[in-house]
Structure formats: structure tokens, C-alpha cells
Amino acid sequence: MxxxxxxxxxxxxxxxxxxxxxxxxxxxxxxxxxxxxxxxxxxxxxxxxxxxxxxxxxxxxxxxxxxxxxxxxxxxxxxxxxxxxxxxxxxxxxxxxxxxxxxxxxxxxxxxxxxxxxxxxxxxxxxxxxxxxxxxxxxxxxxNEVLTARAGVEMLVPDFAADVERLYQVRREEGRVPVDDPVVVDQIKRDIGLRLRRDYLSVQPLATQSWEFTHLLVKREPGQFLHLRYKLSVSPEPPRQVVYYAWVVGDRSKDTGEVVIPRDDKVGIYNEMPIPADLVADDGSLRVTLVNVHPEDPERYYRAVISFSEEDKPLLLYRIGTFGGNLLRALIIIYCKLMFLAAVGVCASTFLGFPVxxxxxxxxxxxxxxxxxxxxxxxxxxxxxxxxxxxxxxxxxFRPLGLALYQIVPQLSKFNPVPTLVEGRAVTLLWVIDAIGKLVLIRVAILGLLAYVLFQRRELADASTT
Amino acid sequence: MKPPIIQCVGLTKTFRDFWRRPNVWAVRDLHLDIYPGEIFGLLGPNGSGKSTTIKVLLGLLYPTRGRVTIFGLPPTDVSIKARIGYLPEESYLYAFLNARETLDFYGRLFRLPRAERRRRAEKLLDMVGLSREAGRRMGEYSKGMARRIGLATALINDPDLLILDEPTSGMDPIGTNLIKDLIVDLGKRGKTILLSSHLLADVEDVCDRVMILYGGMQRALGKTHELLSRSELTQITTRRLDEDTIEEIRSLIRAKTGDAGVDVESPAEKLESFFLKIVRQAQADRVQTSGVVQGASGELPAFLRSSTPDRGIVEELVAAGRERPAEPEPGPEPEPVEPQPDRELIGGLVAEAAKPKPLPRQDQAELPPALPEAEVDRSVIDSLLQKRRSQDSDKKPREDRDG
Structure with missing residues (x-):
């Protein structure tokens, strides 16, 4: 040593x-x-x-x-x-x-x-x-939303496979399926599934839609809050990009009480809404319902569909650690990236000149x-x-070549903790372990071995003239 | 007989171009045995394959063909490197380290304890005359000063085998003298030294055996004194004689041998000796300099003089823990050297180069030629002699630069 x-x-x-x-x-x-x-x-x-x-x-x-x-x-x-x-x-x-x-x-x-x-x-x-x-x-x-470390739980989205099959059969019986080509069938089923999921994440004017979050490990004490993070899409766009509606949080069937939270949110940006932690049920679930009605003046509601995109589904966030700890874990992930890049550089320098x-x-x-x-x-x-x-x-x-390349080159975009840190979300220990495992233990080890083989075979001198 | 420390059998090294075609034959079918305690010289003009051979011996290059062993192991074996000291043809040291840090770094690579590293570093810095300048970064040193640190680096591990590639390159006469004394001193203590040079005088002064390479091939191999001896001549040196006595001697020799070719002259001091005398005098007078100072007292370090009881680090390094006795047995006789085809040629050309003063043309004409003119490879000779002349003419500027 x-x-x-x-x-x-x-x-x-x-x-x-x-x-x-x-x-x-x-x-x-x-x-x-x-x-x-x-x-x-x-x-x-x-x-x-x-x-x-x-x-x-x-x-x-x-x-x-x-x-x-x-x-x-x-x-x-x-x-x-x-x-x-x-x-x-x-x-x-x-x-x-x-x-x-x-x-x-x-x-x-x-x-x-x-x-x-x-x-x-x-x-x-x-x-x-x-x-x-x-x-x-x-x-x-x-x-509560930045200088903290919060866990994020996505809402449950049901498996619509049975519904897709049922609706497809209906279509078929109605003669709306042009050919029996398996490619076309796949496409039709995919379209049906997308529509069902989109409907599940949309609320028509004057209608309501409920969603559930489960497995919440949160202390249900008074004064403790969870935060619902979401980005609204509204069609057609409302005046001044502001939509009026309400959330109803809680599940009476589970004896949690129920709270109505009127909102006037901007469209297209992330909003966060505090939710009292004691509304979480004993089984660790939380029910939220979006009411697409103006909370104070139902007569003045704006007739628009409120929806969430598949990629930006509402997320329930709750505090599980401190900002300092989060920053430290972010540091470790960045450091894993650096260890990987150092190994790439050293390996490349064993068989290539500096500029190349x-x-x-x-x-x-x-x-x-x-x-x-x-x-x-x-x-x-x-x-x-x-x-x-x-x-x-x-x-x-190019497609298979590109996909093969990413079997070797790590997806460093997956190891960027900065956006997570900025949103006050937890840089989890699992993420850190993933970075250590995939970037350091596996890739640095492979690069080290490759560098050793290349360097061992390389002649360290060149043809000098004396 | 002890086995050779360095052995090359049929060593061939080619360099390839971009398309992997061999484009340079650097060394061809070289056979070389160097035995413990030998000071062996590799001679040859530029591009003759000296450095390539050395790099193969050190594992920096891999042989294309042939077998190479050092201490009975292949050069790539890391364990043998603890016993080797290497001075490359130029000082490839880290410019951002100072001299002391440089020695400490290489000492660490030999796993020397901290105190020992420091002790050796100080002694070696003193030996190469750079104790006072040891805090300067390598990038600030002149070429000659950097060579001295390179030499110290090569000795930090007390090597059994010292490989010196052009050791006097860039050195002023003081440094050259130091190197030569050091080589002789280490050789007396049983160290094995491989010396590569195109400076004939350096090799002639210190080497037991020499090999001359040209075009990557061996052209001559043998004991230096055997290769250089002129058995057909006799030289007598005595105190100054008056003209009558000289004439008497001439007559006597003519009477005895019938040969008119008697050359009588007053031997001149070598410029190198004269230069060293002047510098030592300046150091004794404590003339200010920011360059090299040979020892605190202005004298060469004590360890360079084998007879001095106050021995320095090199002697300590050499003597300590050696299995060999302090005064080594005469080195094992090298493999009997078969008379080389070019021996006379080489003897002739080296003697030519080493002569302090050329003979008058008429006397020269009376001497039997060393080799019939037709058999002499003039390109080899010219190349070697040219090197020496240019080295001699370079000495003055180097002195100036190195202070």
C-alpha cells in the first residue's frame, strides 16, 4: 500500500x-x-x-x-x-x-x-x-419543501388489462377492428389502455375523481404535514392560467376525517399543497379527491377538464430526513460518478495519447x-x-448499437441528485447504494481490469535514437 | 563460475509502423552476458541500439525475439527491480518536485523507512554537490544539475546492478569526473555496472569489458585493455631528460632494434585534469556560485575515495549487508572471449581516438598500420571519432551553463 x-x-x-x-x-x-x-x-x-x-x-x-x-x-x-x-x-x-x-x-x-x-x-x-x-x-x-428530505409516494394506478380486453372485444364485436393483424391489434389495445389511464387521471367539469396513496410511513401527529406535489393540465386553458377547484382529503370509510382544501393553482407548474398528517388512515393509506368545481362560487366555475400527465402524476411527499443528510447523500452519488470518470480517464490513458x-x-x-x-x-x-x-x-x-452502448456506458442522467435535492426530496440510501454498486463496484472494477490488461501489454518506451 | 547477472540470447527488437510492419531494426540477434562485479560498456554511435538494448533489459520495451534475463528472471519481473539502479539518457524527473522530494519519492517506491530515506537523500545530495540547492524544483535546474539528481535517484536503493545510459551527457567536467570516479569506486566494491555511451574516453577509463554496436548488431566484444593494447609498441615514461641523453637512448634503441621510428615528447596534462585543478582551487578560495559545489569543504565527497576511512553513503550502501567481501574477489572470469573479427580494427580506432597528441605524419608512416586500410569500416570509426570531437568542443559551453 x-x-x-x-x-x-x-x-x-x-x-x-x-x-x-x-x-x-x-x-x-x-x-x-x-x-x-x-x-x-x-x-x-x-x-x-x-x-x-x-x-x-x-x-x-x-x-x-x-x-x-x-x-x-x-x-x-x-x-x-x-x-x-x-x-x-x-x-x-x-x-x-x-x-x-x-x-x-x-x-x-x-x-x-x-x-x-x-x-x-x-x-x-x-x-x-x-x-x-x-x-x-x-x-x-x-x-418544508426545500431544506428538507422528503420521501415521495406515487398514487396507485389500477391495472387496466381486463378493461382493455373487454373494451377491445366490444369493439371487435361491433366490427370496429379492421383486420386481425397482430400488430394492429396490439396498437388498438395500447390505445385503449392509454385512454383508460388518461381518463383515470382526468376530471371533467363538475365531476370528481379520487386517488389513493398507500404504504405511507408517516408519523400521524398533529402539526405534522405531508405535501401533495402536482402539475395541472387544464383544457381549454383558463384565463390568467389560474384554475379554481378543491381537494377533499381523507377517507370517511376509514375514520380519518375529511378536509376540504380550496385551491387556485397556476397551470403548467409544480404546486405543493400541505396535508395534515392525521388524515392518513391506520393502514398507511391516504385518499385524495379532486373536485372540479369553483369552491366558493360554483356558478362561476370555468368549464375545463383538469388532468395530470402520466409522467407527472401527483406525488405525496413527507419528511424523512434533514437537508444536511440529503446533501451528504447527494455528495456521495456525485462522488461515485467522479470515481467512475477517473477510472475511464486512467483506462483511456493506458492505450491512448492525452488529447485522444x-x-x-x-x-x-x-x-x-x-x-x-x-x-x-x-x-x-x-x-x-x-x-x-x-x-x-x-x-x-443505430438503434441496437445505441442500446448496446448503454449496456456499457452508465446512464449518468439517472445519477444526478441535484434536481431531487432542489425539490427537497430525499436522495435515498437505496439510490446511493445503487450508485456505489453500478458505478463503482461494477464499472470501476471492470475498467480497472481492462486498464491493467492494456497497460501490462504496453511498452512504456518508444523508439529513441541513441 | 557465477552465472551472468544480465543475459541476452539472440535479442532482436524491431519497431513497427502504423500497419504493424517492421520499419526499424533497432537490435539484431544480440548475445550478451554481463557477470557480477563487471563494469561493462556498450559503445556505439547514435542509433546503434544501445538505449533500446537497455530499455529491453529494464522491461520498458519487449523483445521481438530472443531471451533476456536479469538476475535469472525476465525483465518484467518486478522483484528484480529492487536491485537495479537506472539513470536514463535524460533526466525524466518531475519538474514540480524539488530534489529532496524527488529522492524521497523514489525512496518510497523502494519501501525505504523514512529515516533511512532522509539519511540517504542527504548523503547523495552531498555526493552530487547539490545539498545547498536541494530546495529548488527540478524544473529550475540546469541539465547537468538534473543529471546529478538523476544519478542520486539511481543510487537511492543501493542497487546491485547499475544501468547508466549516457551518464555523462550534459555533465560538466566535474560531473563527468564524479561519475567516472563513482563507477570505478562502485565497481571495486562488487557492483555490476552497465554503461552505455558514445564517449570513448568515458568507457575506456572505467570499463572492464566493452561491446561495440553498430546498426543494432555487435561489432566487437572484449576486455578493454586487450582491445586497446598495442603490443607492438613500448612506452617509457621518466623524468625530463636532456637532449644528449635522449639522443643516446635513440641510438641505443636503433642499435638494438634497427628501427628508426622512435617518438620522444613531453607528456601534456589532460585538459580535464587541468580544469578540475582550477575549479578545486576556486572552491578552496570560496568563490560564490549558485551552481554545483562538490562537498561542503570544496572537495569531492569522501565516499568517492575508497581509501578514506570516513566513508560516505555510497560506501555504506555498498558495504552494508553485502554478501560479498568488502574487497571483492576478482570478478568471475567472463566467458572466454573468442577473438573478434574486428578486434584489431577497434583497437586501432580506439587508440587513435585516445591518443593525447597525434603522431607526426612521418613517424606514423613508419608504424605498421593497425589494420589494412581496406578492412577498416571507416563509417564506424568516423562516427565514433566525430562524437568524441564534438563532445570535446562542447565542454566549454556546458561549463558556462552549469555555472
Missing amino acids: GRIWSIARLTVAEAIRRKVAILFILIMAAVLATLPFVMKGDNTLTGRIQTFLAYSMTTLSFLLCMLTILLGCGSVALEIRSRQIYLTGTKPVPRWQILFGKWLGIVLLDLVLLGVGVGAVYGVVKYLATLPGTNPDDAYVLH ACLVCMILFLAAAVSGFILESLDMIPKWKYIDDPLDYIGYV
Whole structure:
């Protein structure tokens, strides 16, 4: 371990003395010092802090990813280029120890920089939280919806398979199914299922719709609140984008009492509504009912359908931890990403020159960072049986290649805790374990093995002329 | 006979182009045995395969064909590297570390305890004359100073085998002298040294055996004194004689041998000795310099003088824990060296290069030629001699640069 530690220390010393780390710290200091004054969000204190958190953590994470890639790619490649490897490689140090030492040095430096950066973000957030809010609700919203860690539970959506089959048979009997082609049948059934789910998430004017949340592990004490988070779609759009309606929370059949909460929410943005925790039933369930009627003046209701999209179903949030703990777990997930990127960089530098290794790593990083978007695009490429345009053959080739790529390249977009943190939702321990497992234990190990094989086979010297 | 420390059998190394086609034959079918306690010189002009051979021995390059062992193991075996000290052809040290940190880092790679690392670092810094400049970063050193730190680095682990690639490259005469003294001193204590150089005088002064490479192939191999000896000549050195005595001696020799070719001259001091004398005098006078200072007293470090009882780190390193006796047995006789086809050629050309003063043309003409002109590979000779001349002419600027 002594030799690995020596190489790790040398790597850290190099980054510091070549002023790479200092440059990083200066950039971060400038970002942290200016962001709170430049970015003010929606001008509320909550908005200001959320904006600061989002931008500062994203910048910190991005800069560290870049730094890690550069250090990783330079680790071995630059030593070979400048021939310092002639000396290290002729000392009694196995090559795997050289690689591991380099990787360890980079991730140690990352740990220090990430720790300092996240610590500074935490300090600034805590300072901003002491400033007076712009309205009386500001402080409540800030502490209960941002500076907290809340679990999120989605509403139950029934399985409509039986209904789909029934409705399909009805259609068929009515002669509304044109052909018996299995592809067409599939499409019809999919359309029926979509319509049923959309109906389930919609409320017609003057109508009501109930949903249920289950398995809520919340303390049902007076003064404790849960928060229902949702984004409304209203058709046709209401005047000034504001819709008037009411929620009825509670289930009389389960002796929880019932509360009517009138609302005037903006359309198309996330709204959060506090719900008293004692409305949760003994079995850990909570029933909410949307009443599409103007709560104060039913005669003046606006005739519109209120609905939720499939991707943005209402979510019930309740506090399960602190902001500090959440930030720490977010730090660990970001750190797992950095450990992975350091391994990618070191591995690339064992067989590529510095500039090429950087290019390859940057492309991989970008592909991994926007994996969600790319996978969605790949999913939209028609499958073989639907191809009618010859150009679609290109997509047919790229689709499996792209999907195969993401079996190897991790979907880093799934390991971005910043939006979750900003929404005051819990960065769960399961998520952390997932990141450690998938990014570090599996991928770093595979990359380490690959780097060892490549480096072991590589000649460290070149054809010099003496 | 002890087995060789370094053994190459049919070593061939080719470098390939982008399409994997061999485009450079760096070393071809090289057979080499170096025995414990030997100081072995690899000679050759640029591109002759010296450095490539050394890199293969160190495991930095892999042989294309042939078998290489060091201490009986393949060069890629990590365990043997604890016994090797290596000075590459240039100082590839970390520019952001200072000299002390550099030695400490490499000491750590040999798992030396902290106190021992410090002790050795201080002694070695003193040995190479850079104790006072040890806090400066490597990037701030001149080439010669960096070479000295490189040399110290090569010795930090008290190696059994020292591999020096162009050790005097970039060195001023003081440094060159230090290196040569050190090599001889270490050799006397049983260390095995492989020295690569294209400077004939360096190799001639210190090596027991030499191999001359050209085009990646062995051109000559043998004991240095055997390769260089001119058995057909006799040289007598005595105190200054007057003209009458000299004439008497000439007559006597003519009478005895019938040979008119008697050369009489006053030997000149070598420029290197003269230079060292001047520098030592300046150091004794405590003239200020920000460059290299040889030992606190202005003298060469004590450990470089084998007869001094106050031994320095190198002697301590060499003596401590050695299985060998302090005064090693005469090294095992190398494999009997078969007369090499080019031996006379090499003997001739090295003697030519080493002569302090060229013979007058008329006398030279009377001497039997070392080899018939037709058999001499003039390109090898010219290349070697050219190197030496250019090195001699480079000495002055280097002195200036290194202070």
C-alpha cells in the first residue's frame, strides 16, 4: 500500500503544484460568491435558494467531472509522453499499483474539492435561509419543501388489462377492428389502455375523481404535514392560467376525517399543497379527491377538464430526513460518478495519447450525461416491421448499437441528485447504494481490469535514437 | 563460475509502423552476458541500439525475439527491480518536485523507512554537490544539475546492478569526473555496472569489458585493455631528460632494434585534469556560485575515495549487508572471449581516438598500420571519432551553463 499511497500523493501534489486544483477552487469561489446575487429565481427566498442550489451544485459537479477526466487522461499518457514513466516503470512497483495509485490520487483530490465545494454550498444556503422572506409563507415553504428530505409516494394506478380486453372485444364485436393483424391489434389495445389511464387521471367539469396513496410511513401527529406535489393540465386553458377547484382529503370509510382544501393553482407548474398528517388512515393509506368545481362560487366555475400527465402524476411527499443528510447523500452519488470518470480517464490513458484520450472520454461523458434523451430518441426509431422509408434502415442499424452502448456506458442522467435535492426530496440510501454498486463496484472494477490488461501489454518506451 | 547477472540470447527488437510492419531494426540477434562485479560498456554511435538494448533489459520495451534475463528472471519481473539502479539518457524527473522530494519519492517506491530515506537523500545530495540547492524544483535546474539528481535517484536503493545510459551527457567536467570516479569506486566494491555511451574516453577509463554496436548488431566484444593494447609498441615514461641523453637512448634503441621510428615528447596534462585543478582551487578560495559545489569543504565527497576511512553513503550502501567481501574477489572470469573479427580494427580506432597528441605524419608512416586500410569500416570509426570531437568542443559551453 505504501507504493500506491506514494503515487497517489504524487498525483495530488502534481495537480496542486501545477495549479489545476487552485484554478478549480478559484472558479468555484467566484461561482459561489456571485450566484446568490445574480440568480434570484422567482424573487422569493425559496426560489432564490433553489436556484442557487441548482446552479451551484450543477456547476460544481460539472467542473469536477471535467477536472477528473483531464487528470485521469493525463495520469499515464503524460507520464509516457514526458518519459517520467522510465523511472517509475523501472522501480519495483507492479503496473497495477501505478494505475491504482494514479486513480486513488485523483479521487482523493476529488473528495477534498467536492467536500470543500459542497461545504461552501451548504454554508451559503444556511446563510441565505436566515434572510427575511418576501411573504409570510416563504419561510414555511423553504423549510418544508426545500431544506428538507422528503420521501415521495406515487398514487396507485389500477391495472387496466381486463378493461382493455373487454373494451377491445366490444369493439371487435361491433366490427370496429379492421383486420386481425397482430400488430394492429396490439396498437388498438395500447390505445385503449392509454385512454383508460388518461381518463383515470382526468376530471371533467363538475365531476370528481379520487386517488389513493398507500404504504405511507408517516408519523400521524398533529402539526405534522405531508405535501401533495402536482402539475395541472387544464383544457381549454383558463384565463390568467389560474384554475379554481378543491381537494377533499381523507377517507370517511376509514375514520380519518375529511378536509376540504380550496385551491387556485397556476397551470403548467409544480404546486405543493400541505396535508395534515392525521388524515392518513391506520393502514398507511391516504385518499385524495379532486373536485372540479369553483369552491366558493360554483356558478362561476370555468368549464375545463383538469388532468395530470402520466409522467407527472401527483406525488405525496413527507419528511424523512434533514437537508444536511440529503446533501451528504447527494455528495456521495456525485462522488461515485467522479470515481467512475477517473477510472475511464486512467483506462483511456493506458492505450491512448492525452488529447485522444480526452476526446474519447468527453464524448463518453456527454453520451452518459444525456443518456435519457438519447435513449428516448432511440426508442422513437421505428422497429423493423414498421419501416416504410428506406432512410429508416439507418435507424434500424443505430438503434441496437445505441442500446448496446448503454449496456456499457452508465446512464449518468439517472445519477444526478441535484434536481431531487432542489425539490427537497430525499436522495435515498437505496439510490446511493445503487450508485456505489453500478458505478463503482461494477464499472470501476471492470475498467480497472481492462486498464491493467492494456497497460501490462504496453511498452512504456518508444523508439529513441541513441 | 557465477552465472551472468544480465543475459541476452539472440535479442532482436524491431519497431513497427502504423500497419504493424517492421520499419526499424533497432537490435539484431544480440548475445550478451554481463557477470557480477563487471563494469561493462556498450559503445556505439547514435542509433546503434544501445538505449533500446537497455530499455529491453529494464522491461520498458519487449523483445521481438530472443531471451533476456536479469538476475535469472525476465525483465518484467518486478522483484528484480529492487536491485537495479537506472539513470536514463535524460533526466525524466518531475519538474514540480524539488530534489529532496524527488529522492524521497523514489525512496518510497523502494519501501525505504523514512529515516533511512532522509539519511540517504542527504548523503547523495552531498555526493552530487547539490545539498545547498536541494530546495529548488527540478524544473529550475540546469541539465547537468538534473543529471546529478538523476544519478542520486539511481543510487537511492543501493542497487546491485547499475544501468547508466549516457551518464555523462550534459555533465560538466566535474560531473563527468564524479561519475567516472563513482563507477570505478562502485565497481571495486562488487557492483555490476552497465554503461552505455558514445564517449570513448568515458568507457575506456572505467570499463572492464566493452561491446561495440553498430546498426543494432555487435561489432566487437572484449576486455578493454586487450582491445586497446598495442603490443607492438613500448612506452617509457621518466623524468625530463636532456637532449644528449635522449639522443643516446635513440641510438641505443636503433642499435638494438634497427628501427628508426622512435617518438620522444613531453607528456601534456589532460585538459580535464587541468580544469578540475582550477575549479578545486576556486572552491578552496570560496568563490560564490549558485551552481554545483562538490562537498561542503570544496572537495569531492569522501565516499568517492575508497581509501578514506570516513566513508560516505555510497560506501555504506555498498558495504552494508553485502554478501560479498568488502574487497571483492576478482570478478568471475567472463566467458572466454573468442577473438573478434574486428578486434584489431577497434583497437586501432580506439587508440587513435585516445591518443593525447597525434603522431607526426612521418613517424606514423613508419608504424605498421593497425589494420589494412581496406578492412577498416571507416563509417564506424568516423562516427565514433566525430562524437568524441564534438563532445570535446562542447565542454566549454556546458561549463558556462552549469555555472
